[in-house]
Amino acid sequence: MKKHTQNIAFFASGNGSNAQNIVEYFKDRPEFTPSLILTNKADAYVIQRAESLAIPCITFSASELRNTNRILEILESHAIDFIVLAGFLLRVPSNIIQAFPNKIINIHPALLPKFGGKGMYGDHVHKAVKEAQEKETGITIHYVNEHYDEGQIIFQEKVPVLPTDSPDDIAEKVHALEYEHFPKVIDRLLFLV
Numbered sequence: 001m002k003k004h005t006q007n008i009a010f011f012a013s014g015n016g017s018n019a020q021n022i023v024e025y026f027k028d029r030p031e032f033t034p035s036l037i038l039t040n041k042a043d044a045y046v047i048q049r050a051e052s053l054a055i056p057c058i059t060f061s062a063s064e065l066r067n068t069n070r071i072l073e074i075l076e077s078h079a080i081d082f083i084v085l086a087g088f089l090l091r092v093p094s095n096i097i098q099a100f101p102n103k104i105i106n107i108h109p110a111l112l113p114k115f116g117g118k119g120m121y122g123d124h125v126h127k128a129v130k131e132a133q134e135k136e137t138g139i140t141i142h143y144v145n146e147h148y149d150e151g152q153i154i155f156q157e158k159v160p161v162l163p164t165d166s167p168d169d170i171a172e173k174v175h176a177l178e179y180e181h182f183p184k185v186i187d188r189l190l191f192l193v
């Protein structure tokens with residue numbers, strides 16, 4: 001039986017539009033508490049979003065994440081139940097993965113296992129899709145394990161790529177899919193299963 005209220009932590013390295021979109025989707029749902037936003041970039045736009053959403057935001061360095069228990073302790077002290085990676089560029093270390101088995105998910109802006117792995121993020125993905133002359137791309141939402149983009153796939157959705165699409169056009173289509181599906185998949189995982 002799932003606990004009724006779920007305390008959620010978001011990890012984001014950049015813009016944070018997915019994190020904001022998810023928070024807004026759940027805004028009238030008291031069982032979903034966006035407890036924390038964590039970022040490894042001191043100048044990430046997600047910090048401003050956190051402020052305007054009135055969600056506590058914590059900044060940390062890559063080495064703190066890798067070599068200390070600070071982040072794990074923060075997650076535990078906020079009684080975090082579930083972690084959403086939304087544009088987070090660092091590998092999640094095993095101390096956190098082991099403490100949150102099947103409780104960490106990521107969204108990848110392509111159809112894994114294609115166009116995944118280290119260095120495959122943001123525009124790099126959409127340029128690679130264009131260069132490979134793919135006829136379709138999409139999103140993958142998956143559980144997170146110790147390897148980039150390799151955890152069990154939860155959900156995928158496709159969108160056609162036209163020969164005339166630029167990488168920016170592809171990015172726009174993929175973002176639209178992310179905004180539509182990421183909150184719903186989280187809703188299903190947390191409350192409907």
Ligand code: GRF
Pocket residue numbers: 012014015016017018019086087088107108109122175178
């Ligand atoms: C998204 O495209 C997501 O799939 C990828 O990073 C991007 C983050 O965008 N993992 P934003 O920071 O949520 O705007």
